[in-house]
Amino acid sequence: MRSLMITAHDYRSRRRVNVHFIAAELKKYGPTSFFSCQYSFLSQLKSDPRKSLNRLANKVGLRDGVNCFLWKTFIHPFNTRHNFCAPIENFLFKRYINNPNPILVEWIKNTDVIIFESGIAPIFFDLVKRLNPKAKTIYLASDDLETINVASYVKNTFAEVGPKMDAICLTSSLMADEMPDLKNCYVVPHGFDSSVQDHANPSPYGPGLHAVSVGSMLFDPDFFVIASKLFPEVTFHIIGCGMEVLPEFGKNVIVHVEMPHLLTLPYIKHATIGIAPYRSENVPRYLSDTSMKLIQYDFFQLPAVCPNGVVGDYVSRFGYTPGDAESILRAVRGALEAPRLPPQKLHLSWSEVVERLLAPDKFLDTRLVS
Known part of the structure; x- marks a missing residue:
């Protein structure tokens, strides 16, 4: 099984979040690629954790068996935070989508499963369906879009394409109210090693x-x-x-x-x-x-x-x-x-998390309980 993760993280960064552990498990199933987007010269002005990887931008790399690519553009689309700037925001996003990086195009064509992490990744859904309509599409809701303050363009796009994905996997059932449709929603919590x-x-x-x-x-x-x-x-x-x-x-x-x-x-x-x-x-x-x-x-x-x-x-x-x-x-x-107490909850292993991401309908514990 060939898998692709589209995210604003980079697999080679020092900071480890859920997508890093998930990718490490996916590579056990077959070739795994990690495409990092929404990075540009603007990122140098922010506390972007990928700045230390700038020298690796726009080059295919391999880290611990995972294919990596940090797509750096001159400017990337972002949330302008002002309604009167909406035309500029929309222009930036449409230009970004209409001029996809050739590596992303190649990886999409040669992938069986594509995971879109919460953030701007869902804007590439239509590109995926055009280039590889048979690929399984999974949305990983690491965070609510409102919480991470994504642009209105991204929110509107997700509202449209979310129901078309094979599965929307929530890391907490408390995210359910923010989803565009619950028919394809499942709960797959964070794992722990x-x-x-x-x-x-x-x-x-x-x-x-x-x-x-x-x-x-x-x-x-x-x-x-x-x-x-x-x-x-x-x-x-x-x-x-x-x-x-x-x-x-x-x-x-x-x-x-x-x-x-x-x-x-x-x-x-x-x-x-x-x-x-x-x-x-x-x-x-x-x-x-x-x-x-x-x-x-x-x-x-x-x-x-x-x-x-x-x-x-x-x-x-x-x-x-x-x-x-x-x-x-x-x-x-x-x-x-306070005293030190034993762990309050037991957590899935990351291998168990990935099993549920790939086939959430096969597990009883992934079902949303209202």
Whole structure:
């Protein structure tokens, strides 16, 4: 079986998210390709984690048995965020679609299964059906489109093509309300590789209390401005947030550059508490199921601090209201005083996740329950 994943991530990047683990499993079925799009000179102005791979752009590469391609254009389509700019936004997207990279065209023609990750990937659905109408098409809803702030053009396109796909696989049932049609929707949650335990030693910390935050999604630096001053006895470690140290941070805040996934594991396992500093109280509820950092904290038995909206039914999570010092005080204090509890939920292995992605109708646990 030949598979292709279209996404805004790159398989060679240091940051590991669900699509990386899925691609690693897909290659066990046969040739697997990872096409990274929506990258251009504009990306150099943002905290795009693919910037470190710029030298590899527009070249076919091979990483751990997966074919990789980072498509870099002079400018890529993006959300202009202004209604009066809609004609420009539409023009950019249509030009992007009408001038597909030759590697993408070649890979589409020679693929059996194509996975469109949430983001702009669905704009290539019509191209896929034209070039390879027999290919199985699967939409992987890693995030809700509203949450990741995609352009209206992408939302409108997904509303049209989503029902035509063979399957829409949601990483949380809480995403269902945002789907254009539920007839082809299934629930396939994130997996977890329990072998990470083998890479989580030794401790990188010295004596004392240590709090860790990993990743950059919806990152709220104000949490650390407040918490570092409320808890001067705690050292706050921020890994891969995509920004520099702020002068407002206390001296007990250490910002680490982005590091390979395996190197983050000792920081998580040996921390006193974990932090998921999402910047809004109105973060989507589905993050209580899909947040990779919160899943890792749970696995390593870390009490976790996060906004109230993503506490879910975990007794090991302590909620706060972003920007509210009093609630941050209560949450961090509660986490520091809490015992380490066994993992609250069991997670599928990544191999089990991919089995369900490829044939979600064959499993009872993928069915949406209203």
